Amino acid sequence: MTIGVPKEIKTNESRVALTPGGVFELVNYGHQVYIQETAGEGSGFSDEDYREAGAIMLPSIEAVYAMAEMIVKVKEPVPQEYPLIKRNQVVFTYFHFASSESLTRAMIASKAVCIAYETVRDEDGSLPLLTPMSEVAGRMAIQQGAKYLEKPIKGRGVLLGGVPGVPPGRVLILGAGIVGVQAAKMAAGLGAHVTVLDINMKRLRYINDMMPPHVVTEFSSVYNIKRHIKNHDLIIGAVLIPGAKAPRLITRAMLKDMRPGTVLVDVAVDQGGCFETTRPTTHEDPTYIINDIVHYCVANMPGAVPYTSTLALTNVTLPYVLKLANLGWETACKEYPDLGRGLNIVKGKVVVDEITNAFESGLV
Structure with a gap:
């Protein structure tokens, strides 16, 4: 099979979908791998690294799409990529279709085979290709939230860990995944007081057992959320429903109950966001303020640490890329049901109900 890896062109996205080591594995199985020039530089991999691994370097994104039977990416295609995607071409990447009707319609029109990292699911319900980026994003949420609590960037002026004689900051986490x-x-490690809300008691018991005493758990309800937002400094939106839009847990009206300078970090922004006031931002312009509340809603948070993120992601995606390349997408998705659950759009047909149900206008 011919496999193409284009350079990511989403704003401030420096990850790459294959490392030189991944290229070597694919070439060793007899596949041809085309990499767009400079695609790996942001993650610390040179064109020469890829050539030594057996890749063929191409000068443009158009050339990569034209040559490849399967495109392997990190982030969803952006509008300038839509016309490059060919009928029957396999595209394997994060899609998050439920948050973008325009992307969904474009992929339907392309008649490509769209396999989404975020819906590849094991029998136990775990999401192996989403997990490493969720781990990165969860840790970054505290790192970024702590920074934006600083007064010069309109936060409350709170140090999460506090100091002797001064209480620590308070972090509210919506979702125990x-x-x-x-x-x-991360928040506990900094010394913050942490409250985690979820409706899954098994997850709350897990956190209660493994975390130190300054991390407390409560059952999630509208009442409890409204009570806690009044006295927490940093609020993390961390709820995911695989393939579907995230639930809106904090409404615009609830912002008035928060203290000025409270920071909201919405890790679920790729799936539409946990907050009614969420809109996607970029690493270049990461925050905005509504009613004196700081919102951080960067849609590709792990892209800010591309070396770590690329290695973490490709550790888990490469085995699936090999299955698709060695067997072809149809056989691979039949023989490996976890991979089959990644099928979202197949040759113009949406095969995941959560996508169809996400848009009020319908997709017909």
Whole structure:
């Protein structure tokens, strides 16, 4: 099979979908791999690294799409890529279709085979290709939130860990999944007081057992959310429903109950966001303020640490890329049901109900 890796062109996205080591594995199996020139530089991999691994370097994104039977990416195609995607071409990447009707319609029109990292799902319900980026994003949420609590950038002026004689900052985490657990670990490590809300008691018990005493858990309800937003400094939106839009847990009206300078970090922005006031931002312009509340809603948070993120992501994606390349997408998705669950749009047909249900206008 011919596999193409274009350079990511989303704003401030420096990750790359294959490392030189991944290229070597694919070439060793007899596949041809085309890499766009400079695609790996942001993650610390030179064109020469790829050539030595057996890749063929191409000068443009158009050339990569034209040559490849399968495109492997990190982020969803952006509008300038839409016309480059060919009928029957396999595109394997993060899509998050439920948050973008325009992307969904473009991929339907392309008649490509769209396999989404975020819906590849094991029998136990775990999401192996989303997990490493959720781990990165959860840890970054605290790192970024702590920074934007600083007064010069309109935060409350709170040091999360506090100092002797001064109480620590308070962090509210909505969701006890991978993102929530990693955020809680980081916040606890800084010495913050942490409250984690979820409706899954098994997850709350897990956190309660593994975290130090200054991390507390409560059942999530509108009442509890409204009560806690009044006295927490940093609020993390970390709720995910695989393939579907994230639930809106904090409304615009609730902002008035927060203290000025409170920071909201919405890790679920790729799936539409946990907050009614969420809109996607970029690393270049990461925040905006509504009613004196700082919103950080960067849609590709792990892209800010591309070396770490690329290695973490390709550790888990490469085995699936090899299955698709070795067997072809149809056989691979039949033999490996976890991979089959990644099929979102197949040759113009949406095959995931959550996508169809996400848009009020319908997709017909």
